[in-house]
Amino acid sequence: MVAISKIATGNGHGEDSSYFDGWKAYETNPFHPIDRPDGVIQMGLAENQLCFNFIKKWVMEHPEASLCSAEGVNKFKETALFQDYHGMPEFREAVAKFMGKVRGGRVKFDPDRIVMSGGATGAHEMVAFCLADPGEAFLVPTPYYPGFDRDLRWRTGVELVPVVCESSNNFKITRAALEAAYEKAKEANLRVKGLLITNPSNPLGTILDRDTLKGIVKFINEKNIHLIGDEIYAATVFMEPEFVSISEIIEEVECNRDLIHIVYSLSKDMGFPGFRVGIIYSYNDAVVSCARKMSSFGLVSSQTQHLIATMLSDDDFVDSFIVESKEQLLERHKYFTLSLSQVGIGSLKSNAGLFIWMDLRKLLKEKTFDAEMALWRVIINEVKLNVSPGSSFHCDEPGWFRVCFANMDANTMEVALLRITTFMHKHNEAMVPRKLCRRASLKLSLSRRRDDFMSQNMMSPHSPIPQSPLVRART
Amino acid sequence: MVSMSKIATGNGHGENSPYFDGWKAYETNPFHPIDRPDGVIQMGLAENQLCFEFIKKWLMEHPEASLCTAEGVNRFKETALFQDYHGMPKFRQAIAKFMGKVRGDRVKFDPDRIVMSGGATGAHEMVAFCLADPGEALLVPTPYYPGFDRDLRWRTGVELVPVICESSHNFQITRTAMEAAYGKAQEANLKVKGLLITNPSNPLGTIMDRETLKSIVQFINEKNIHLIGDEIYAATVFKDPEFVSISEVIQEVECNHDLIHIVYSLSKDMGFPGFRVGIVYSYNDAVVNCARKMSSYGLVSSQTQHLIATMLNDDDFVHNFIMESKEQLFKRHKYFTWSLSQVGIGSLKSNGGLFIWMDLRKLLKEKTFDAEMDLWRVIINEVKLNVSPGSSFHCHEPGWFRVCFANMEDNTMEVALSRIRNFILKNNESIVPRKLCRRSSLKLSLSRSLSRRMDDFMSPAGIMSPHSPLPQSPLVRART
Numbered sequence: 001m002v003a004i005s006k007i008a009t010g011n012g013h014g015e016d017s018s019y020f021d022g023w024k025a026y027e028t029n030p031f032h033p034i035d036r037p038d039g040v041i042q043m044g045l046a047e048n049q050l051c052f053n054f055i056k057k058w059v060m061e062h063p064e065a066s067l068c069s070a071e072g073v074n075k076f077k078e079t080a081l082f083q084d085y086h087g088m089p090e091f092r093e094a095v096a097k098f099m100g101k102v103r104g105g106r107v108k109f110d111p112d113r114i115v116m117s118g119g120a121t122g123a124h125e126m127v128a129f130c131l132a133d134p135g136e137a138f139l140v141p142t143p144y145y146p147g148f149d150r151d152l153r154w155r156t157g158v159e160l161v162p163v164v165c166e167s168s169n170n171f172k173i174t175r176a177a178l179e180a181a182y183e184k185a186k187e188a189n190l191r192v193k194g195l196l197i198t199n200p201s202n203p204l205g206t207i208l209d210r211d212t213l214k215g216i217v218k219f220i221n222e223k224n225i226h227l228i229g230d231e232i233y234a235a236t237v238f239m240e241p242e243f244v245s246i247s248e249i250i251e252e253v254e255c256n257r258d259l260i261h262i263v264y265s266l267s268k269d270m271g272f273p274g275f276r277v278g279i280i281y282s283y284n285d286a287v288v289s290c291a292r293k294m295s296s297f298g299l300v301s302s303q304t305q306h307l308i309a310t311m312l313s314d315d316d317f318v319d320s321f322i323v324e325s326k327e328q329l330l331e332r333h334k335y336f337t338l339s340l341s342q343v344g345i346g347s348l349k350s351n352a353g354l355f356i357w358m359d360l361r362k363l364l365k366e367k368t369f370d371a372e373m374a375l376w377r378v379i380i381n382e383v384k385l386n387v388s389p390g391s392s393f394h395c396d397e398p399g400w401f402r403v404c405f406a407n408m409d410a411n412t413m414e415v416a417l418l419r420i421t422t423f424m425h426k427h428n429e430a431m432v433p434r435k436l437c438r439r440a441s442l443k444l445s446l447s448r449r450r451d452d453f454m455s456q457n458m459m460s461p462h463s464p465i466p467q468s469p470l471v472r473a474r475t
Numbered sequence: 476m477v478s479m480s481k482i483a484t485g486n487g488h489g490e491n492s493p494y495f496d497g498w499k500a501y502e503t504n505p506f507h508p509i510d511r512p513d514g515v516i517q518m519g520l521a522e523n524q525l526c527f528e529f530i531k532k533w534l535m536e537h538p539e540a541s542l543c544t545a546e547g548v549n550r551f552k553e554t555a556l557f558q559d560y561h562g563m564p565k566f567r568q569a570i571a572k573f574m575g576k577v578r579g580d581r582v583k584f585d586p587d588r589i590v591m592s593g594g595a596t597g598a599h600e601m602v603a604f605c606l607a608d609p610g611e612a613l614l615v616p617t618p619y620y621p622g623f624d625r626d627l628r629w630r631t632g633v634e635l636v637p638v639i640c641e642s643s644h645n646f647q648i649t650r651t652a653m654e655a656a657y658g659k660a661q662e663a664n665l666k667v668k669g670l671l672i673t674n675p676s677n678p679l680g681t682i683m684d685r686e687t688l689k690s691i692v693q694f695i696n697e698k699n700i701h702l703i704g705d706e707i708y709a710a711t712v713f714k715d716p717e718f719v720s721i722s723e724v725i726q727e728v729e730c731n732h733d734l735i736h737i738v739y740s741l742s743k744d745m746g747f748p749g750f751r752v753g754i755v756y757s758y759n760d761a762v763v764n765c766a767r768k769m770s771s772y773g774l775v776s777s778q779t780q781h782l783i784a785t786m787l788n789d790d791d792f793v794h795n796f797i798m799e800s801k802e803q804l805f806k807r808h809k810y811f812t813w814s815l816s817q818v819g820i821g822s823l824k825s826n827g828g829l830f831i832w833m834d835l836r837k838l839l840k841e842k843t844f845d846a847e848m849d850l851w852r853v854i855i856n857e858v859k860l861n862v863s864p865g866s867s868f869h870c871h872e873p874g875w876f877r878v879c880f881a882n883m884e885d886n887t888m889e890v891a892l893s894r895i896r897n898f899i900l901k902n903n904e905s906i907v908p909r910k911l912c913r914r915s916s917l918k919l920s921l922s923r924s925l926s927r928r929m930d931d932f933m934s935p936a937g938i939m940s941p942h943s944p945l946p947q948s949p950l951v952r953a954r955t
Contacts, residue, residue, distance in 0.1 A: 003668065005608050049556065055551070060543075068540055076531055274556055275777060275778055284479075286479060287479065290482075290483040290488070293490065297600055297626075299751050302749030303750055
């Protein structure tokens with residue numbers, strides 16, 4: 001018997017959760033328009049695929065961004081040798097500038113506070129290592145990204161305590177919820193070191209309003225605990241109200257800046273998860289210093305630093321990209337939510353992110369997480385869509401599902417919507433939304449094409465139609 | 476008072492060592508042939524800069540290796556989106572193939588055992604997290620790379636116990652030394668989980684012979700502890716004897732393969748430290764599995780995976796690169812060690828690595844580490860070379876210095892050598908190597924022979940052994 005570590009033999013990697021069953025179903029039978037038209041469509045992966053043609057065009061026009069082109073090869077050697085954990089100055093400047101532009105130029109970021117990490121995954125782990133000892137805790141509002149359980153806890157030994165947010169007030173983070181969580185930690189003898197918020201939210205797709213943010217900043221100052229703001233979806237805010245960053249709030253209220261840290265990445269805003277561009281931005285000098293040393297364990301490839309520096313230093317590109325990306329997301333989001341509402345499926349009103357927080361509470365056989373799992377299996381196995389059940393996000397109430405809409409082309413979106421409408425239709429023979437009754441044939445109205453859509457008056461895409469079909473989930 | 480973690484406020488990052496003083500001296504006044512000809516020459520950084528022309532030529536001929544050229548841009552999207560911690564199959568295949576070729580195809584590596592990490596730095600930390608709990612220990616032969624203190628211990632809480640190797644045995648790892656270290660760990664109540672060897676060795680530049688490797692494999696099997704082989708310098712073995720990898724030895728002796736793990740990277744063999752291509756190769760399925768999940772914290776950029784996959788899947792390029800690299804290293808090593816021996820400076824006989832283990836014991840005022848530090852400060856401040864003192868590698872005996880020779884151009888090498896010569900000359904008026912006495916004028920002969928250009932050097936005139944100091948080495952007193 002060969003002994004390895006406890007970390008290695010335990011479950012801290014988080015992959016034993018039933019959450020991964022959907023992934024397995026997808027992987028065994030992934031949708032392909034030609035090869036596998038009946039395969040499972042992936043709607044569980046929050047990727048941003050909407051702007052690649054825009055980016056490719058820029059890439060073709062800027063051969064100097066590559067180390068392998070005639071224009072760039074003279075930088076190959078110095079770049080291949082560059083392993084300084086401070087990171088390339090031009091890279092840090094470009095990322096700082098980008099972060100500022102994404103916030104409408106309302107704040108400026110200091111390139112010297114930019115620290116690299118192995119994606120946002122590495123950034124979160126690194127922040128936990130810097131701020132908390134094993135056995136200490138972070139508060140995290142629910143529902144939250146499942147990866148946090150692994151990233152913040154696995155190798156660090158740090159604990160997470162949920163700040164329970166409820167659908168009754170649209171999952172807002174209330175002072176009461178924060179205090180309750182803090183107390184719970186105390187009762188469990190856990191020393192709270194910080195609060196981690198994700199804004200814009202994953203999985204909700206909502207942004208925190210100014211008052212909530214101020215309330216949060218006040219709370220952490222009172223408790224003298226750190227505030228970590230994961231702003232990885234900052235550029236995906238496609239509609240009013242405008243995004244408000246922690247970096248703006250701390251200019252407006254009293255705050256000990258040594259408590260403030262931002263985690264960022266290009267994985268969502270730009271669609272570059274493969275490039276592993278993770279960023280920690282801290283207002284605390286000691287944290288910057290420590291994180292920088294730790295970044296040796298996950299520096300950004302200098303080849304990628306060079307590409308990103310060139311790309312994000314191009315002001316015209318950045319300005320146009322941010323606008324283009326919002327437009328694409330808005331269009332996609334609008335169409336998707338409208339189409340869902342046409343068959344009586346509602347979602348939390350949102351203006352950001354690469355997903356919607358779909359409300360299927362009415363489809364549950366009973367208000368339990370078992371019923372949620374049962375419904376989920378129906379969605380995967382019969383409707384053939386991989387969506388993510390709310391329980392995997394530690395949602396306190398069953399019946400919510402996160403559904404990604406930006407990780408596929410328009411045709412695949414149509415297929416997904418068709419499957420949903422067919423499924424709902426099959427369960428809806430008896431109940432029909434009054435508005436749609438006016439048309440000659442129910443089927444006809446539901447297959448309205450996307451182009452028709454753009455020209456019509458649209459109902460609010462966010463709230464379910466009053467006469468929602470009551471569908472029973474089949475187990 | 477804002478509270479951070481103990482890890483953050485402690486010294487585990489290792490940067491408070493006096494070792495970094497040389498770096499600071501270099502950074503304040505770095506050598507540049509035109510702008511700062513009196514600056515400090517960096518000989519403390521083990522980089523491989525000798526093959527970039529060769530590589531650049533390949534790049535220009537293979538635009539498909541880039542995601543940004545007309546030939547490659549159609550892969551941009553799928554690559555930018557690819558974040559699977561298994562890594563690109565073609566990347567793993569290319570690395571496995573490269574590792575095999577570097578070992579003369581005497582072993583085959585399985586692409587499915589290739590796991591990515593954030594450089595070798597990330598690989599070492601990851602292996603420690605997989606194999607040991609906080610408070611447990613790994614044995615490490617001295618002298619060893621100073622980065623291990625941070626990489627293996629800082630965030631993991633794992634301890635390191637030195638296996639003391641002595642100059643009297645040319646720093647070879649003996650059974651006795653391993654047993655002694657194991658015993659010491661036990662006395663300190665530390666549970667030993669593994670042994671980490673670096674082969675070829677940093678800082679020695681030597682390789683382990685087959686017998687030593689077999690004895691090491693035997694030892695770890697007896698103790699049922701892991702063996703981690705850092706083979707990051709595998710392709711830098713520029714001369715016989717041939718490199719023997721752990722992967723070969725375990726085919727030849729009885730061994731529980733679940734105990735065997737290799738750490739690799741392209742930072743030294745190819746000269747790509749900036750690209751952060753770290754690799755963990757384990758024969759233990761559970762470790763591969765766990766490491767793969769952990770690799771999320773330090774995956775190789777998919778842009779870089781694509782470049783490396785294209786490059787290393789080109790068999791002709793790989794074959795020629797390995798040969799070219801060895802030739803360049805061989806030439807540079809030979810010239811450097813020979814030039815040093817001409818002024819009575821010897822080094823450990825070596826055939827691998829990007830550095831030599833220079834023997835300056837005779838220059839110490841006294842056999843202490845304080846004297847070594849004094850000598851070092853003289854070398855930095857007066858000779859204006861940043862070299863690395865043996866104490867920073869936990870060498871048990873003072874007087875040894877690691878000097879890198881592959882991280883600079885020929886011209887800079889000449890400047891460095893001329894500074895060394897001048898320094899020794901200044902300190903050596905009365906003592907002269909007998910061989911050189913035969914010439915008419917000491918200064919003339921010394922300067923004539925010492926200023927022999929690299930091209931002269933390469934001509935077939937008999938060359939003395941570049942490795943051992945001349946019998947009548949100048950006795951130079953370090954000035955404090």
